[in-house]
Amino acid sequence: MSEAAAAHAGVEPAETPLTPESWGKLGMWLFLAGDAMSFGCLIVGYGILRHASSKWPVPSEVLGINLTAFMTFLLIVSSVWMVLALSAIQENNKSRFNKFLGLTILGGALFLGCQAYEWTHLLNHKLPELGISFSNSLFASTFFVLTGFHGMHVTGGVIYNSCVLAAVNRGRYQAKHVEIAGLYWHFVDLVWILIFTFVYLL
Amino acid sequence: MTEAAHSASAYMKIFWILLVLTVIEVAIVYMGLPKILLAGLLIIFAVWKAALVAMHFMHLKLEKKTLAVIALAPFVLCVFFILMLMPDIFPR
Numbered sequence: 001m002s003e004a005a006a007a008h009a010g011v012e013p014a015e016t017p018l019t020p021e022s023w024g025k026l027g028m029w030l031f032l033a034g035d036a037m038s039f040g041c042l043i044v045g046y047g048i049l050r051h052a053s054s055k056w057p058v059p060s061e062v063l064g065i066n067l068t069a070f071m072t073f074l075l076i077v078s079s080v081w082m083v084l085a086l087s088a089i090q091e092n093n094k095s096r097f098n099k100f101l102g103l104t105i106l107g108g109a110l111f112l113g114c115q116a117y118e119w120t121h122l123l124n125h126k127l128p129e130l131g132i133s134f135s136n137s138l139f140a141s142t143f144f145v146l147t148g149f150h151g152m153h154v155t156g157g158v159i160y161n162s163c164v165l166a167a168v169n170r171g172r173y174q175a176k177h178v179e180i181a182g183l184y185w186h187f188v189d190l191v192w193i194l195i196f197t198f199v200y201l202l
Numbered sequence: 203m204t205e206a207a208h209s210a211s212a213y214m215k216i217f218w219i220l221l222v223l224t225v226i227e228v229a230i231v232y233m234g235l236p237k238i239l240l241a242g243l244l245i246i247f248a249v250w251k252a253a254l255v256a257m258h259f260m261h262l263k264l265e266k267k268t269l270a271v272i273a274l275a276p277f278v279l280c281v282f283f284i285l286m287l288m289p290d291i292f293p294r
Contacts, residue, residue: 018268029272036276044283048291060231069228073221076255080217083259084210186259190252197248201231202241 022176025183032187035153039191042149043198046142057139059200062126064118071114072196075154078107079189082161082182089168089175101165101178104185108158115151119144143199150188150195157188216258223247 014020019029050056059065085100127133127140134140164181167173227247230240257263262270284291 018266026269029269033272033276037279040276040280040283044280044287047284048287051291065228065231069224072224076217076220076224079255079259080213083213087210087213183260186255189259190255193251193255194248197227197244201227201244 021179024176024180028180028183032183035187036191039149039194042146043194046146047198049138049142053138057130057132059202062122062130062132062139063143063200064121065200067114067118068196068200071111071118072192074107074111074114075189075192078104078111079186081107082185086175086178086182089178094169097168097178098165101161101168105158105161105165108154108161108185112151112154112158115147115154119147146195146199150191153188153191157185160184213258216254220251220254223251 015023016026019025081100081104085097085104088094088096088100127137132140134144160181164173164178168178227244230243235243256273260273262273
């Protein structure tokens with residue numbers, strides 16, 4: 001038995017042999033595997049288009065790496081808060097759970113705010129200066145599709161986490177539901193780590 | 203699960219590693235390294251960070267191995283995808 005299963009064996013019956021804590025956990029892992037393929041295809045497609053192009057702009061010259069580095073830090077720290085929120089509810093510490101999940105939601109919302117600012121700055125200033133738009137530049141269209149698709153996932157995650165926060169406080173959700181939401185949120189962080197590397201740094 | 207898995211300090215330790223790796227990643231972009239070396243280093247750091255998040259925050263380290271197979275499948279498939287597209291990426 002995995003350590004996770006052993007911890008639960010004496011408490012509740014195993015919901016699935018692979019993920020004893022809940023069906024939902026297995027479902028979320030399977031969903032994330034599929035979602036990872038979606039992002040994977042977008043990133044590989046981006047890489048191929050970029051490699052095939054002779055005049056791709058240098059990302060560190062067009063994009064604001066420092067703001068994006070801060071955004072990366074935001075998602076990483078919100079992941080830490082999320083896992084601390086999970087720990088808190090597993091120990092039945094409601095106020096600590098509320099604090100950390102609340103911070104996670106704020107971190108995600110701040111990330112979206114930064115991204116909105118980044119996009120506005122690019123669309124209104126930086127890209128027109130360089131004569132780039134998404135109708136004439138694969139750099140622009142792949143950038144906005146990739147970061148936009150990810151941003152939609154962050155938005156979904158912020159809404160999801162807010163619903164979980166409310167549901168736990170109304171007594172309808174428990175630790176296992178928070179664990180599932182946590183998996184989604186860490187996945188969003190993980191994908192951003194990869195996007196940050198391949199789109200902004202490389 | 204062990205105490206270490208749940209203690210806040212264990213998670214904070216992972217956070218600091220992630221933070222340091224991110225700072226190093228951004229720093230090396232400005233160092234003017236040869237493209238191949240930069241790409242290699244950035245990919246290593248990215249995979250390292252992704253593995254840390256998966257293993258410790260998503261608790262993949264504590265789960266059954268089969269779950270890790272499910273989690274790893276997309277990455278293996280994407281590498282396969284790139285390999286299959288090699289003739290188009292590097293045409294003769």
